[in-house]
Amino acid sequence: xxxxxxxxxxxxxxxxxxxxxxxxxxxxxxxxxxxxxxxxxxxxxxxxxxxxxxxxxxxxxxxxxxxxxxxxxxxxxxxxxxxxxxxxxxxxxxxxxxxxxxxxxxxxxxxxxxxxxxxxxxxxxxxxxxxxxxxxxxxxxxxxxxxxxxxxxxxxxxxxxxxxxxxxxxxx
Amino acid sequence: xxxxxxxxxxxxxxxxxxxxxxxxxxxxxxxxxxxxxxxxxxxxxxxxxxxxxxxxxxxxxxxxxxxxxxxxxxxxxxxxxxxxxxxxxxxxxxxxxxxxxxxxxxxxxxxxxxxxxxxxxxxxxxxxxxxxxxxxxxxxxxxxxxxxxxxxxxxxxxxxxxxxxxxxxxxxxxxxxxxxxxxxxxxxxxxxxxxxxxxxxxxxxxxxxxxxxxxxxxxxxxxxxxxxxxxxxxxxxxxxxxxxxxxxxxxxxxxxxxxxxxxxxxxxxxxxxxxxxxxxxxxxxxxxxxxxxxxxxxxxxxxxxxxxxxxxxxxxxxxxxxxxxxxxxxxxxxxxxxxxxxxxxxxxxxxxxxxxxxxxxxxxxxxxxxxxxxxxxxxxxxxxxxxxxxxxxxxxxxxxxxxxxxxxxxxxxxxxxxxxxxxxxxxxxxxxxxxxxxxxxxxxxxxxxxxxxxxxxxxxxxxxxxxxxxxxxxxxxxxxxxxxxxxxxxxxxxxxxxxxxxxxxxxxxxxxxxxxxxxxxxxxxxxxxxxxxxxxxxxxxxxxxxxxxxxxxxxxxxxxxxxxxxxxxxxxxxxxxxxxxxxxxxxxxxxxxxxxxxxxxxxxxxxxxxxxxxxxxxxxxxxxxxxxxxxxxxxxxxxxxxxxxxxxxxxxxxxxxxxxxxxxxx
Numbered sequence: 001x002x003x004x005x006x007x008x009x010x011x012x013x014x015x016x017x018x019x020x021x022x023x024x025x026x027x028x029x030x031x032x033x034x035x036x037x038x039x040x041x042x043x044x045x046x047x048x049x050x051x052x053x054x055x056x057x058x059x060x061x062x063x064x065x066x067x068x069x070x071x072x073x074x075x076x077x078x079x080x081x082x083x084x085x086x087x088x089x090x091x092x093x094x095x096x097x098x099x100x101x102x103x104x105x106x107x108x109x110x111x112x113x114x115x116x117x118x119x120x121x122x123x124x125x126x127x128x129x130x131x132x133x134x135x136x137x138x139x140x141x142x143x144x145x146x147x148x149x150x151x152x153x154x155x156x157x158x159x160x161x162x163x164x165x166x167x168x169x170x171x172x
Numbered sequence: 173x174x175x176x177x178x179x180x181x182x183x184x185x186x187x188x189x190x191x192x193x194x195x196x197x198x199x200x201x202x203x204x205x206x207x208x209x210x211x212x213x214x215x216x217x218x219x220x221x222x223x224x225x226x227x228x229x230x231x232x233x234x235x236x237x238x239x240x241x242x243x244x245x246x247x248x249x250x251x252x253x254x255x256x257x258x259x260x261x262x263x264x265x266x267x268x269x270x271x272x273x274x275x276x277x278x279x280x281x282x283x284x285x286x287x288x289x290x291x292x293x294x295x296x297x298x299x300x301x302x303x304x305x306x307x308x309x310x311x312x313x314x315x316x317x318x319x320x321x322x323x324x325x326x327x328x329x330x331x332x333x334x335x336x337x338x339x340x341x342x343x344x345x346x347x348x349x350x351x352x353x354x355x356x357x358x359x360x361x362x363x364x365x366x367x368x369x370x371x372x373x374x375x376x377x378x379x380x381x382x383x384x385x386x387x388x389x390x391x392x393x394x395x396x397x398x399x400x401x402x403x404x405x406x407x408x409x410x411x412x413x414x415x416x417x418x419x420x421x422x423x424x425x426x427x428x429x430x431x432x433x434x435x436x437x438x439x440x441x442x443x444x445x446x447x448x449x450x451x452x453x454x455x456x457x458x459x460x461x462x463x464x465x466x467x468x469x470x471x472x473x474x475x476x477x478x479x480x481x482x483x484x485x486x487x488x489x490x491x492x493x494x495x496x497x498x499x500x501x502x503x504x505x506x507x508x509x510x511x512x513x514x515x516x517x518x519x520x521x522x523x524x525x526x527x528x529x530x531x532x533x534x535x536x537x538x539x540x541x542x543x544x545x546x547x548x549x550x551x552x553x554x555x556x557x558x559x560x561x562x563x564x565x566x567x568x569x570x571x572x573x574x575x576x577x578x579x580x581x582x583x584x585x586x587x588x589x590x591x592x593x594x595x596x597x598x599x600x601x602x603x604x605x606x607x608x609x610x611x612x613x614x615x616x617x618x619x620x621x622x623x624x625x626x627x628x629x630x631x632x633x634x635x636x637x638x639x640x641x642x643x644x645x646x647x648x649x650x651x652x653x654x655x656x657x658x659x660x661x662x663x664x665x666x667x668x669x670x671x672x673x674x675x676x677x678x679x680x681x682x683x684x685x686x687x688x689x690x691x692x693x694x695x696x697x698x699x700x701x702x703x704x705x706x707x708x709x710x711x712x713x714x715x716x717x718x719x720x721x722x723x724x725x726x727x728x729x730x731x732x733x734x735x736x737x738x739x740x741x742x743x744x745x746x747x748x749x750x751x752x753x754x755x756x757x758x759x760x761x762x763x764x765x766x767x768x769x770x771x772x773x774x775x776x777x778x779x780x781x782x783x784x785x786x787x788x789x790x791x792x793x794x795x796x797x798x799x800x801x802x803x804x805x806x807x808x809x810x811x812x813x814x815x816x817x818x819x820x821x822x823x824x825x826x827x828x829x830x831x832x833x834x835x836x837x838x
Contacts, residue, residue, distance in 0.1 A: 047813045047814075049708065049815065049816065050708060051797060051800055051803070051816065052708075052752065052753035052755075052800075053753070053800045053801075053802055054799075055799075058797065061793070061794075061797070061814050061816075062814065063471075063808050063812055063813065063814050065468060066464050066465075066467045066468035066471060066808065067464070067791060068791040068792075068793065068794075068807075068808065068814050069794060070793075070796045070797055072796070098796070099795065101795065103794055103795055104794070105794070105796065158796065
């Protein structure tokens with residue numbers, strides 16, 4: 001994604017609002033946040049069904065209220081190692097528009113923290129250097145307390161996975 | 173949302189009306205003097221005109237008016253019903269559809285030419301003018317026609333008539349059309365202004381009419397409101413002119429007519445009302461939603477059953493059993509809700525065959541069987557196009573011209589049979605013709621010239637016939653308007669496969685062909701064989717399973733080099749699902765082979781354990797898993813976990829590929 005496009009995306013998530021209501025969660029010690037409005041439900045871990053032949057990033061499906069939905073591990077998108085599940089592990093179910101079709105996706109997390117408000121003034125677009133992660137997967141970083149909260153760009157993560165399915169199996 | 177757009181409601185209704193008109197017209201082609209059908213067509217046209225005008229479809233109403241007039245004359249016996257007239261109205265009816273869909277489009281030229289046609293069909297038939305009502309016509313109601321007579325008509329409409337769309341002015345105008353009219357409104361029933369409800373109709377009318385038309389014509393003015401209104405028609409010239417209150421006895425002949433007419437209208441209205449009470453329109457997505465809920469309920473219930481089974485509480489167990497029964501019944505009822513009789517699918521072919529028969533100059537009789545067989549609505553919608561292709565093919569390629577048929581010693585009239593019947597979980601739809609059959613030599617020549625097969629390649633007869641489903645395959649030497657572009661049959665095959673169905677084709681040279689589509693009853697549930705591979709459960713569609721057998725140790729060891737088993741003297745390649753799915757587990761001691769097939773191709777699947785029969789609701793996979801071709805969907809098991817459904821076509825293709833590699837390797 002080009003610099004301009006990233007800036008554009010950065011603009012769309014905030015819009016004219018000064019505040020953004022988000023749900024924060026932990027992955028490998030980092031704090032992530034996703035817009036509260038896309039969150040459908042937070043689930044305890046469920047029995048998963050592995051889908052042979054699928055991309056490691058979405059390698060299984062779960063039964064969410066009678067619907068079969070994919071379970072994604074965005075750690076793999078950020079090149080992190082998968083961690084052991086703990087008593088705090090949860091699944092966040094979000095609804096995304098993929099190709100203009102609302103799609104439910106479960107996201108594995110180590111721990112779900114809280115619903116909170118992020119201020120636009122404290123946010124900045126991802127720096128183009130000095131990051132371990134793919135910059136286009138990150139919408140912005142928000143300073144809070146002594147740490148950064150990562151707001152991932154879910155659309156970029158889920159749709160680019162579709163297009164570049166060939167080279168996504170590397171981080172495992 | 174609960175108040176649908178009246179225009180769209182009208183469109184739906186009008187589409188239904190047009191369908192009724194069409195089927196009436198087609199019935200007429202079989203027996204031209206069927207009065208019931210003539211009346212039905214007339215009523216349909218009349219309603220369409222009336223409600224069209226009410227909803228602002230002026231062009232449609234005006235155009236329909238002409239067709240209605242034409243049929244009115246047929247109904248009255250002024251002109252006989254002819255094939256030309258029926259055809260003219262049929263094509264006019266297509267135009268009405270266009271007018272309905274694009275009321276503001278430019279249809280004038282088309283309208284004019286169709287009306288011209290219609291005019292010729294009516295007048296060319298020999299009866300020149302409206303007024304010269306000939307004694308020669310067969311209609312009994314014409315008997316009362318004669319010279320100029322004077323009638324006295326008193327009528328009042330029910331209070332809510334205007335709310336129901338009746339326009340009294342229209343009735344008065346229609347009477348004026350019949351002859352010289354003197355109309356007096358009776359305002360005695362009108363209440364005080366304070367009590368007056370402006371939507372109610374309180375007026376009564378007293379009309380004296382001089383006309384040479386028979387009494388039945390006057391009654392026809394009120395044909396659509398007759399049931400609810402009060403109507404007195406008296407002939408003033410009759411012997412007892414004062415008998416306003418009891419006129420009926422005065423004219424025995426006329427009474428006979430009116431009694432004949434009235435019950436017919438009554439019956440039509442009754443059946444119409446009964447229909448509207450029986451059917452409720454529900455958007456399909458609400459049904460799907462409900463289906464999901466019922467699916468969840470069934471899953472929750474099976475968890476309850478497990479818990480109750482484990483607990484010693486007798487009360488809990490009996491409640492759980494009751495819920496199990498109820499939810500089972502609920503599921504069965506739900507499944508039936510989406511089912512529709514195939515009659516709605518077959519009915520559109522009568523028109524197609526009628527048109528094709530005229531275009532090709534072949535005489536064709538269409539026979540439909542098993543129209544009450546019920547199939548999932550989605551299946552019906554998706555099968556429409558493939559069936560059109562198949563029927564067109566039968567007529568264009570299969571049936572011969574009448575002279576060829578006579579030369580071959582057959583009835584000059586070709587037969588196309590469309591039939592449907594249910595066996596087990598499948599519906600079989602068959603298109604059969606008694607034409608010349610498929611010419612194997614031409615199929616082979618064509619396949620060789622287009623490189624589909626090697627010259628001289630040995631093929632079994634079914635294999636050869638299956639070639640016609642290859643993309644771009646067509647043996648028609650000249651591209652006709654109907655078929656011969658070679659895009660039809662592969663589309664048919666693809667559609668049927670996406671419906672998880674299969675096509676069989678049988679053809680006897682000189683005796684016609686028979687194409688059978690085997691389609692599962694519903695897309696929403698599947699009868700499957702539940703198997704275990706490694707730690708995961710998978711469902712194989714039962715319709716594709718041929719047999720299950722044990723993989724002997726010998727075969728297992730030997731097949732390191734060649735993965736096939738011999739099954740009753742034929743080689744069946746097999747796939748080890750454990751390896752395909754990379755489960756990383758050790759094989760069970762007694763592995764099983766499930767032999768699956770699509771048509772003539774067979775593949776064995778090696779699984780660890782066969783758990784059993786499993787019927788369940790199919791869930792589609794999300795977009796994120798669309799790249800995984802091995803699975804066609806997923807389903808939820810009794811314990812709430814997800815099992816994936818194997819895509820048989822894909823697996824068979826994979827197996828065939830493996831077999832081909834084995835052959836190549838020698």
